[in-house]
Amino acid sequence: MALLTLENVSVAYDNQYILQNFNLNIEKGQLISLLGPSGCGKTTTLRLIAGFLEAKDGRFMFDGKDYTRVPVNKRNFGFVFQSYALFPHLSVFDNVAFGLRLRKVNETEVKTRVQQILEVVSLGGYEKRFPKELSGGQRQRVAIARALVIQPDLLLFDEPLSNLDANLRINMRVEIRRIQQELGITTVYVSHDQEECFSISDQVAIMNKGVIEQLDDPATIFKYPKTEFIARFIGFTNFIDFAERTEQNGEIGLRVGDHHFTASKNPGTANPSGKKCAMRPDDLLVTTEESTEPGMNRLRGTVKVSTFLGRSYQYVVETELGDFTVNQEMETPYKTGLNVNLLFPKDKVVLVD
Amino acid sequence: MRKTGLYLLLLPGVLFLTLFMVIPIVMTIASTFYQDGSFTIQGYLQFLTDAYFLKIMLTTLQVSLVTTIACILIGFPAAYYISKLGPRKKGILLALAIFPLLTSSVVRSFSWMIILGKKGLLNSSLLAIGLIDKPLEILYTPTAMMIGLIHLFLPLIIITLVGVMENIDPDLLKAAESLGASKLTAFWKVIVPLSVPGLIIGSILVFVGSLTAYTTPALLGGKQRVISTFLYQNAITLNDWHLASVIATIMIVITFVVIYFMNKLATKLNPKG
Numbered sequence: 001m002a003l004l005t006l007e008n009v010s011v012a013y014d015n016q017y018i019l020q021n022f023n024l025n026i027e028k029g030q031l032i033s034l035l036g037p038s039g040c041g042k043t044t045t046l047r048l049i050a051g052f053l054e055a056k057d058g059r060f061m062f063d064g065k066d067y068t069r070v071p072v073n074k075r076n077f078g079f080v081f082q083s084y085a086l087f088p089h090l091s092v093f094d095n096v097a098f099g100l101r102l103r104k105v106n107e108t109e110v111k112t113r114v115q116q117i118l119e120v121v122s123l124g125g126y127e128k129r130f131p132k133e134l135s136g137g138q139r140q141r142v143a144i145a146r147a148l149v150i151q152p153d154l155l156l157f158d159e160p161l162s163n164l165d166a167n168l169r170i171n172m173r174v175e176i177r178r179i180q181q182e183l184g185i186t187t188v189y190v191s192h193d194q195e196e197c198f199s200i201s202d203q204v205a206i207m208n209k210g211v212i213e214q215l216d217d218p219a220t221i222f223k224y225p226k227t228e229f230i231a232r233f234i235g236f237t238n239f240i241d242f243a244e245r246t247e248q249n250g251e252i253g254l255r256v257g258d259h260h261f262t263a264s265k266n267p268g269t270a271n272p273s274g275k276k277c278a279m280r281p282d283d284l285l286v287t288t289e290e291s292t293e294p295g296m297n298r299l300r301g302t303v304k305v306s307t308f309l310g311r312s313y314q315y316v317v318e319t320e321l322g323d324f325t326v327n328q329e330m331e332t333p334y335k336t337g338l339n340v341n342l343l344f345p346k347d348k349v350v351l352v353d
Numbered sequence: 354m355r356k357t358g359l360y361l362l363l364l365p366g367v368l369f370l371t372l373f374m375v376i377p378i379v380m381t382i383a384s385t386f387y388q389d390g391s392f393t394i395q396g397y398l399q400f401l402t403d404a405y406f407l408k409i410m411l412t413t414l415q416v417s418l419v420t421t422i423a424c425i426l427i428g429f430p431a432a433y434y435i436s437k438l439g440p441r442k443k444g445i446l447l448a449l450a451i452f453p454l455l456t457s458s459v460v461r462s463f464s465w466m467i468i469l470g471k472k473g474l475l476n477s478s479l480l481a482i483g484l485i486d487k488p489l490e491i492l493y494t495p496t497a498m499m500i501g502l503i504h505l506f507l508p509l510i511i512i513t514l515v516g517v518m519e520n521i522d523p524d525l526l527k528a529a530e531s532l533g534a535s536k537l538t539a540f541w542k543v544i545v546p547l548s549v550p551g552l553i554i555g556s557i558l559v560f561v562g563s564l565t566a567y568t569t570p571a572l573l574g575g576k577q578r579v580i581s582t583f584l585y586q587n588a589i590t591l592n593d594w595h596l597a598s599v600i601a602t603i604m605i606v607i608t609f610v611v612i613y614f615m616n617k618l619a620t621k622l623n624p625k626g
Contacts (some may be wrong), residue, residue, distance in 0.1 A: 052527055072530040073539075079531040085524035089546045098542075099532035151533060 001064070002185055003028040003266075004049070004154065009058030013045055018044045019210045022058070026203075031180050031187040032215075033197035037233075042190045043158060045207075049188060050079050050156050059326045065152065075154075076286035077149030082159040084139045086131040092118070092142050093127035099150035117149040120179060138219040144179065155180070161196060169193075173200050194234060198222065206230050227353045231278040236350070237325045238279040250311035251346070256321060261297040263349040274351030283348040284326040286315050286340050297349075299324075299342040303334050317342050378605070382592030385598045396599035406583075410603075413579040416495050416570070417563035420502040424510045424559045425552065427503070432514035432551075433544065436521075440576035446514065451508040458505065462572035465501050466492060469573075491573025501569040506562050518544065546622060553619040560615075561608050580604055 002025035011019040018041050026032050027032040034042035040265050040341050042083075049060070050074035060068045067075065086095050096114045105113070118124050121141040131139055140160060147155060153275045160176070161169040177200040191197050198218040205215040205227075214226045226233040228239060242261075252263045256276060263269045263277065285296075292298060301319035312329040317340060324342055334340060390477045400406045435446045453461065468474045469492040474488050476488040491497050521544060529539035574582065580600060588597035 050531060051529075052530075071535075072527070073533050073535055075531075076533070077531060079528065081524045081528060083522060083524050085522060087525060087528070087530040087543060098529070098534075102533040102538065146528075146532065 001024055001128075003063055004188075005059075005061040006045070006048075007059040007061065009048065009055045009060065011041075011048060012052055012056050015110075016326050017210065017235040019216055019311065021047070022210065022212075024212065024215075025206065026186060026188065028186055029184050030202040030336055031177070031189060031200060031202040031204060032203040033189045033191060034207055035191060035194060035203050038192060040207040041210040042192075042207050044210075046156055046158055046188060046190045049154070051075050061095075076150065076152055077154045077156055078150060078152035079144050080140075080147050080158065080160045082144040082162055084131075084163075086139055086142055086146070087129050092123065092129050092131070092134070095131070095142055096149050098146065099138045103150065113149055114145075117145045120182075121145045121150070121175070137172060138162050140164065140172060141175070144176070146284060148179070148183070152185070155185050155282040157187065157189040157191075158342075159191055162192070169196070195219045206233065211230070220267070224266075224350055225278065225352055227272060228276055228278065231350065231352050235280060236278040238284065238344075239283050240321050241275060242277060252351075259299065259321065261349070262346045263351065264347040266347065268350035271351050271353065273353055276352050278350045278352045279324075279344050279348060281314070281325040281327045283345060284324060284328075286317060286328055286334060286342060286345040288334070288338070288340055290341070293343070295347065296343040297346055299344075301340060301342050303336050303338045303340055304337055306333050308333070380600050381598045382605070385602050386593070396595055397603075399604065400596070409578045409583050410580060412495060412577065413564060413581075416502065416579060416609075417560050418500050420499050420506065420563045421556050421560045421570060423499065423503050425556065428507055428510035428514060428555070429548070429552075432511045433518055433540075435511070436515050438517035441465070443515075445514070450511045453504055454508050458566075458568040459572070461484050461504065462465070462501055462569050465497065465504070465573055469497050469500065492573065493577065495574070495577060497575075498570045498579070501573045502563045502566060505566070505569060506559040509558045509562070510552075513555035514548060514551045517548050520625040521547050526622055549619055549622045553615050557612055557615050560611055564607060564611075565604060 004024070004026040006022055006024040007017055009022045010017060022041075022043070022045065034045055035044050044053065048055060051070065056067060058068075059066060062075075072158075087098065091096065093114055096117060097110050100110045100113060114127070115124070118127065119263075121144055123138060123141050123145065126134070126138065131142070134142065140163075140305050143160070157176070161172050164172060173196055176189075180200075189197065189201065197219075201218055203215060204221055205212045205344065206221065207213065208227075208229050214221055214230050216224075221230065222234055225234060225236065231239075240254075240256060240261075242254040242256045244253075244255040246255075250265060252269055254263060254266060255260045261277070262353075286303070299321065300318050301317040301324070303315055304323065305316040306313055312327050313333045315326045315328065316335065317324045317326060319342060320327040326342070384578050386392055386394065388395060431450070435443055435450070437565070438446065466473070469489075470476070471488045471492070473492070475491070476485075479485045480488065491500075525543050526536075526549075529543050530536065534542060565581055566579075567585065570577075570579045571582050571585070580603070583598040584597050584604070587593045587600065
């Protein structure tokens with residue numbers, strides 16, 4: 001059974017629904033990311049779990065108990081804020097000890113536990129510093145230590161790395177993943193950074209307009225997006241609306257007007273309601289040769305734009321079915337206006353809603 | 354512009370203050386140590402050994418202290434409420450809060466006389482509903498002074514506190530709650546210590562303001578003297594400018610001592626504020 005369950009939860013501001021009949025299950029020990037553009041409801045979901053927001057309808061179950069109306073301070077969840085939210089009037093030690101002292105832990109144990117957790121986040125020796133005297137990355141680690149030291153039942157991160165510079169962000173996300181796995185603590189992580197979410201999560205939930213469009217492990221989402229929104233979000237730029245779908249010889253036949261394409265059967269084409277083919281620009285090929293290679297679909301077109309990208313060229317190819325973007329490594333580029341064949345492998349086609 | 358010339362911008366202000374404030378104050382202080390052409394501390398000895406003078410000083414300090422504490426107790430929750438409001442409501446409430454500062458202290462004191470007098474609004478209402486059977490003696494007592502001064506200075510503490518509280522990251526309260534603090538504990542452990550700078554500045558303004566206020570104690574205090582009215586009496590009625598200067602110097606010293614200790618307190622309560 002899932003550790004955390006949101007059942008038909010709705011949240012509204014000024015009669016505007018942010019979440020409506022929202023459902024989510026999280027297994028114990030997992031790190032799950034909520035990923036999506038701003039306004040998709042990911043932060044709302046996190047704040048709801050933390051208890052900063054109350055659900056208008058629905059239930060929030062945690063570890064078999066109804067947490068819907070449990071106040072924030074009784075939940076024992078650790079929350080790491082985007083702004084770190086360290087208490088500026090308290091030293092690193094007192095910041096981290098804050099939660100323990102509220103739990104009436106005796107001072108000797110407070111000392112041991114604070115020191116232990118500061119070691120875990122590699123901040124031993126910084127006890128006496130004040131937040132002002134720390135760098136962004138150090139503040140972030142204090143914030144994590146402060147959330148961890150209370151031995152929370154759930155750890156919540158709200159865009160924790162977005163105020164850090166790029167190098168530090170990569171170090172910190174490795175750190176977060178290491179600590180999370182070391183302590184085996186169930187974690188919900190909110191970010192709008194795709195790479196960040198994909199690199200640290202067991203599961204990624206991609207949200208759009210208050211709905212989870214897909215919840216899968218990162219590799220599956222990356223290879224087999226379920227909707228056009230997700231496909232675009234993770235870098236699919238080419239789409240073909242098809243009119244008819246048939247199955248023959250263990251393959252899927254797709255028809256648009258007079259054009260016929262085939263797609264291999266795989267998890268990416270299993271979606272029976274899919275109405276579009278999606279393809280990455282890296283998976284397409286542009287060629288002037290007429291011989292048909294096996295396993296390839298072919299579409300005639302003209303090179304409309306050719307851009308040098310450094311390692312490769314990017315072409316926009318104009319066809320009867322619209323414009324396609326192709327990234328291709330080659331020595332001498334095709335010229336604008338050239339008639340070409342656009343090839344796309346049938347095992348790289350994904351069918352999306 | 355050359356950077357070295359920038360200090361010239363300060364010149365008019367510095368000149369004005371030196372001529373009309375610093376020099377007179379220095380002369381006043383200096384004059385207290387000279388009488389009939391020779392050095393003396395007779396004025397101070399006289400002041401500090403006279404029971405009547407000391408009682409006036411004690412009353413003044415008492416009135417100022419109670420006024421300051423009352424302003425903090427009333428102003429703190431109000432300021433917190435205002436700091437949480439949206440910009441429109443905040444503007445309206447702040448304007449209402451500073452309203453007392455916009456009316457003349459004479460007018461304000463007369464209103465209090467009408468309310469607090471023997472046959473005033475307060476007493477006649479209390480008599481009418483039978484809560485008391487003879488009028489309360491409020492007007493012309495230290496209590497009346499305090500009421501008038503609280504009314505006068507509450508805006509100062511509210512304004513300074515709102516300024517500080519607005520800048521407290523609301524996530525800090527959430528963080529405290531997520532760590533197990535109830536709303537009240539979070540307020541006590543986060544909002545209160547972080548408001549200390551505003552509280553100190555506000556308290557200094559109120560305390561020093563109460564200590565030196567003249568109109569309100571003069572009108573609401575009746576025969577009850579405070580240092581400022583006593584000073585006035587010595588200078589204008591009794592024409593004893595030497596003693597008046599001594600009193601003025603003592604007021605200046607008290608003011609600086611108060612500011613010094615308040616600042617000490619601030620550093621102690623909020624080490625990295």
